[in-house]
Amino acid sequence: MRYLVLPSSRSSGIGNGLTYEANDVKVGSAVRVPLRNKLVEGIVFDVIQERASVEYDVKQVKEILGDAPLLTDVQLRLVRWVAEEYCCSLRAALSVFLPPPPWSALLPADITGYALKGSIPEHLRSKKQMHVLEYLQGKDWVSIDNLKGGTGVTKPVLDALLKQDLIEKSLQKESSTETKNQKPKTNQPILTEAQKSAYESMRADPRPSLLFGITGSGKTEVYAQLIADTIEAGKQAILLVPEILLTEHSIHRFRNLIDPEYIAIVHSRLTPSQRRETWKKIHRGEISLVIGSRSALFSPLSKLGLVILDEEHEWTYKNEQTPRYHARETADALCRFTGAKLVLGTATPSLESWARAKAGRYHLARLPERYKNQPLPAVRVIDLAEARFGAMYPFSPPLLTAIEERLKKGEQSVLFLNHRGTATSLLCLQCRRRIVSPESQLPFTVHEGRDGKPFLLDHISGVSAPVPSECPSCHSTNLLAVGAGTQKVEALLRKQFPTARLLRADSDTLEHPEQMRLLLEKMRDGRADILLGTQSVVKGLDLPNVTLAAVLVADIGLSLPHFRAGERIFQLLTQLTGRSGRAKLGEVIIQTFRPNAPEILAAAKHKTEPYLEQELKLRLYTGYPPATRMIRLIFRGSDAKLRAEKLHIAVLQTIARQSLTAKASVAPTLFGAGKVWHVLLSCEEPRKIITQLDLTDVVIDVDPIECV
Numbered sequence: 001m002r003y004l005v006l007p008s009s010r011s012s013g014i015g016n017g018l019t020y021e022a023n024d025v026k027v028g029s030a031v032r033v034p035l036r037n038k039l040v041e042g043i044v045f046d047v048i049q050e051r052a053s054v055e056y057d058v059k060q061v062k063e064i065l066g067d068a069p070l071l072t073d074v075q076l077r078l079v080r081w082v083a084e085e086y087c088c089s090l091r092a093a094l095s096v097f098l099p100p101p102p103w104s105a106l107l108p109a110d111i112t113g114y115a116l117k118g119s120i121p122e123h124l125r126s127k128k129q130m131h132v133l134e135y136l137q138g139k140d141w142v143s144i145d146n147l148k149g150g151t152g153v154t155k156p157v158l159d160a161l162l163k164q165d166l167i168e169k170s171l172q173k174e175s176s177t178e179t180k181n182q183k184p185k186t187n188q189p190i191l192t193e194a195q196k197s198a199y200e201s202m203r204a205d206p207r208p209s210l211l212f213g214i215t216g217s218g219k220t221e222v223y224a225q226l227i228a229d230t231i232e233a234g235k236q237a238i239l240l241v242p243e244i245l246l247t248e249h250s251i252h253r254f255r256n257l258i259d260p261e262y263i264a265i266v267h268s269r270l271t272p273s274q275r276r277e278t279w280k281k282i283h284r285g286e287i288s289l290v291i292g293s294r295s296a297l298f299s300p301l302s303k304l305g306l307v308i309l310d311e312e313h314e315w316t317y318k319n320e321q322t323p324r325y326h327a328r329e330t331a332d333a334l335c336r337f338t339g340a341k342l343v344l345g346t347a348t349p350s351l352e353s354w355a356r357a358k359a360g361r362y363h364l365a366r367l368p369e370r371y372k373n374q375p376l377p378a379v380r381v382i383d384l385a386e387a388r389f390g391a392m393y394p395f396s397p398p399l400l401t402a403i404e405e406r407l408k409k410g411e412q413s414v415l416f417l418n419h420r421g422t423a424t425s426l427l428c429l430q431c432r433r434r435i436v437s438p439e440s441q442l443p444f445t446v447h448e449g450r451d452g453k454p455f456l457l458d459h460i461s462g463v464s465a466p467v468p469s470e471c472p473s474c475h476s477t478n479l480l481a482v483g484a485g486t487q488k489v490e491a492l493l494r495k496q497f498p499t500a501r502l503l504r505a506d507s508d509t510l511e512h513p514e515q516m517r518l519l520l521e522k523m524r525d526g527r528a529d530i531l532l533g534t535q536s537v538v539k540g541l542d543l544p545n546v547t548l549a550a551v552l553v554a555d556i557g558l559s560l561p562h563f564r565a566g567e568r569i570f571q572l573l574t575q576l577t578g579r580s581g582r583a584k585l586g587e588v589i590i591q592t593f594r595p596n597a598p599e600i601l602a603a604a605k606h607k608t609e610p611y612l613e614q615e616l617k618l619r620l621y622t623g624y625p626p627a628t629r630m631i632r633l634i635f636r637g638s639d640a641k642l643r644a645e646k647l648h649i650a651v652l653q654t655i656a657r658q659s660l661t662a663k664a665s666v667a668p669t670l671f672g673a674g675k676v677w678h679v680l681l682s683c684e685e686p687r688k689i690i691t692q693l694d695l696t697d698v699v700i701d702v703d704p705i706e707c708v
């Protein structure tokens with residue numbers, strides 16, 4: 001028989017596999033095959049049915065690794081889907097399904113264990129020895145780890161028992177040992193009426209469900225019920241969360257549901273050996289619930305019954321490296337292939353999901369009220385251009401007062417900072433323009449020089465300039481450096497509230513999910529007063545004593561030339577309003593230079609659905625996704641500009657030839673320092689166009705999220 005094998009080797013030209021001959025191998029198995037004059041690992045991807053017209057010399061598979069395939073048939077199907085959908089090689093698609101090579105390390109290892117030999121003697125002097133024998137009684141074989149865990153046995157005791165010939169020692173393969181095949185017990189959550197009806201409608205509908213529930217409505221409880229059902233039915237579930245740092249935190253919310261022994265955490269910050277161990281545990285069928293970031297979707301579960309994407313609108317679900325998959329779309333395909341139920345939960349649906357729900361492709365379930373009818377917090381919008389900061393920028397006086405009130409009452413505050421907290425630009429408070437670099441036409445950032453004096457720097461071109469005394473556009477002298485960094489903000493807070501207990505959470509200070517979990521425990525136990533964090537980290541928190549949530553400068557993103565900029569700000573602000581007043585009445589403060597921007601007004605009034613409707617209309621009108629599909633072609637290298645422009649022309653010619661309604665543009669990317677260029681193409685079926693083009697050395701990004 002002939003097989004298509006995907007080698008682990010990264011040599012070029014073999015990304016879609018090579019043909020090998022073998023007697024009988026199961027697809028999905030790991031093998032060793034000769035390649036050039038070396039032996040390399042590979043995965044048997046497919047059986048080759050038809051004979052090649054030209055007979056050529058096909059090499060033999062050298063060795064089959066292990067007895068069981070590493071990948072299931074469904075996973076292989078999904079590899080193919082990812083490769084086709086996101087225009088990459090099969091090998092690139094495969095790379096997210098397995099821990100890094102060597103794949104032989106994923107095979108079941110030999111482990112030591114013990115068994116009773118004959119029956120237990122009536123008299124035995126040592127109580128410890130007796131305890132071990134009793135523990136082994138009625139069991140075929142117990143691994144050393146489990147025996148130690150169950151009895152606390154030490155080596156001398158085992159040696160003594162071996163010497164008396166009362167027990168015997170042997171090696172067994174990991175997977176054939178005492179695999180837990182009982183399903184774990186679940187504790188059913190108690191749902192409110194509203195939650196129950198949302199849950200029941202989702203259960204009854206085979207389509208993917210969009211669970212549109214406002215912040216604090218108890219989406220997690222509904223997930224828990226769905227997960228419990230899945231496990232009760234003897235199946236397995238995946239819960240995806242958008243932020244790696246929050247994975248550990250999420251476990252604690254499912255501890256009451258099942259024994260944590262049956263839960264696995266999967267994300268890219270695990271060490272290679274942790275990744276392998278977790279993968280093996282899941283592969284052996286010992287796990288019922290996988291919680292993780294987007295890559296957890298590729299876990300080797302054989303009885304998948306449910307996939308949940310929490311905060312489905314989050315941009316982190318898109319992988320920004322090859323394979324450039326979107327977890328939402330990939331989960332949709334996986335659920336189609338397995339018959340598993342897909343649930344997308346959010347307080348601010350992505351426009352993609354909203355459009356599908358309206359078209360009937362997704363089932364829509366709603367949770368329009370907070371748990372226990374807790375009211376949504378009142379939102380105050382503060383115009384930063386009008387505020388009198390003194391030395392406290394970016395803290396406006398009303399914000400400082402609000403924080404102080406919380407401290408007096410023993411309540412907590414959460415403060416959001418800009419993602420790029422250190423990039424500070426110079427804003428004219430009169431005409432509200434930023435001072436831009438003549439070189440790149442992008443805002444200058446403000447830096448502190450060695451002499452302590454500020455100067456302007458253009459990060460794209462490297463050009464620097466002194467801080468001007470007046471605005472080049474309107475000549476006002478009312479200029480302000482905006483966008484304070486985390487450290488500066490922290491220092492200001494410490495000065496203003498010296499006795500407040502302050503915590504800082506951003507991806508600079510936190511490296512591991514465990515650190516984030518400990519930090520949140522401090523907030524939960526009341527050992528901290530103020531949590532200062534970057535937006536991506538602070539977004540999804542459920543902390544009952546928080547009665548003030550504030551964003552210091554809401555405008556980041558608003559001024560980016562990006563068709564999703566408004567959507568992003570709206571989602572962020574709605575998330576912010578969701579952090580406050582979850583158990584008692586709370587307040588939200590939005591500080592902004594654009595108090596009248598539509599997304600800010602809509603978020604302040606909790607008007608999610610009208611916002612989505614309006615934005616969807618705008619996308620239809622302007623021809624942007626989800627009204628169309630977009631493909632981004634990325635060019636790197638010294639001739640990036642030349643190649644991008646050439647391809648742009650080819651795209652335009654193809655559009656004209658096929659008389660399609662399509663849009664195509666070419667530009668340098670915003671953060672590529674002039675060295676990265678891209679062509680953006682949007683129309684109903686952009687694939688029809690790109691299949692006509694020569695795309696050698698071009699990175700293809702299907703349904704791009706970042707496109708500036």
Ligand code: ADP
Nearest residue numbers: 190191192214215216217218219220221371542
């Ligand atoms: P969401 O994810 O929709 O923002 P959560 O699931 O975090 O909301 O729920 C908000 C809060 O209300 C949580 O502290 C949660 O424990 C509580 N809650 C929601 N529903 C229930 C319920 N049915 N029983 C007990 N507590 C609930």
Ligand code: ZN
Nearest residue numbers: 428431471474
């Ligand atoms: Zn001005």
